[in-house]
Amino acid sequence: MSDPADGATSSSDRSLAASLRLIVGDAHVVDRPDDLDRAARTTASEGRTPRIIVRPHDRDQVQAIMRLAAVHRIPVYPISGGRNWGYGDACPPTAGQILIDLSRMDRIVSVDATLAYAVIEPGVTQRQLHEHLVAHRLQLWMDCTGAGPDASVLGNIMDRGFGHSRYGDRAAHVCAMEFVLADGEVLETGSPSSNVSARGRHVFAHGLGPDIAG
Ligand SMILES: Cc1cc2nc3c(=O)[nH]c(=O)nc-3n(C[C@H](O)[C@H](O)[C@H](O)COP(=O)(O)OP(=O)(O)OC[C@H]3O[C@@H](n4cnc5c(N)ncnc54)[C@H](O)[C@@H]3O)c2cc1C
Known part of the structure; x- marks a missing residue:
């Protein structure tokens, strides 16, 4: 201390x-x-x-x-x-x-190789996600920006950044976000995780719940 x-x-x-x-x-x-x-x-x-x-x-x-x-x-x-x-x-x-x-919150929660998405915490960096895909021999490619390897994926999403593939438009493809609001409550976008039938919540942004675009 x-x-x-x-x-x-x-x-x-x-x-x-x-x-x-x-x-x-x-x-x-x-x-x-x-x-x-x-x-x-x-x-x-x-x-x-x-x-x-x-x-x-x-x-x-x-x-x-x-x-x-x-x-x-x-x-x-x-x-x-x-x-x-x-x-x-x-x-x-x-x-x-x-x-x-938020850099300590750096867990890669899951990667779905079939539907090609990753569930990550905010501190996950470009380098970390790339190395995870390589280490697990997943047939997926980390669509990096020109920023450094230690820049976070989430920071780029919040910047409305872009990668360099057809899926590079971050804001257009991000799904199922979890926000902590000013009063400490949690807001989930897209289909709520409590909805067990929302199996596509990580690949379809426009479910029953709110959208970050308003
Ligand atoms: C040399 C260079 C090349 C670059 N090339 C590209 C490029 O090709 N494409 C591109 O899109 N960008 C590019 N950038 C910008 C790049 O996207 C950002 O610099 C980087 O992704 C931000 O990551 P970060 O972890 O540093 O973000 P941070 O500095 O952590 O955050 C960036 C912004 O998002 C907000 N933010 C971050 N985390 C959260 C959160 N959890 N909740 C709410 N708000 C949050 C922050 O308040 C801040 O305004 C480049 C930057 C550099 C320096």
Whole structure:
């Protein structure tokens, strides 16, 4: 645990840091000024320093963080890889936000080689998905962007990015997303996972549930 004298400066910042440490553990809350300044480095003209950085491990922790942020009325900024060089890097849009770094949530939940889809957590990188396909000798190809290997797949989806195959339009092909909302509730897009007949939910975006396009 960092020494409070070196980290969060005000009592409200220290209280926030203590609450976040209870959620994710000491090692996954960053509040030392040097580390926060590093997160503000950018190729843009001006970087914005986050109030604190928190690295959750699972959805429950993300929900708890969102509830806490709502109580304190502090804006949050999620990153999945934080390698968005030239497009804002890992900088929140304004200073003083809680930077939620989702890179620890890096599980490849499943890959369906027949229907050609992967169920992944936000921190899964281009490199990781490629290596998984190779290691399991799956006859599938990771449609990478020109970004670095440690950029996340999800970050590119949220950027409405593109790969280089006929399925490269991320926003058009992403299905069955799970969002943690500002109040900590979870929203599933497409057909709800509770609907046992929704067997196509990972390949058909427009089920009974909501759509990220509105
Ligand atoms: C050299 C270079 C080449 C590139 N080539 C291409 C290319 O060919 N095609 C292309 O499409 N893009 C390209 N890009 C951009 C690239 O898509 C992004 O830089 C990269 O995919 C972002 O991944 P990341 O993990 O760094 O995202 P992050 O920095 O983690 O996030 C990117 C954005 O998505 C938001 N976000 C991330 N995770 C979440 C989440 N879980 N929930 C809600 N919002 C979230 C962030 O707030 C941020 O605004 C290139 C970038 C570089 C530097």
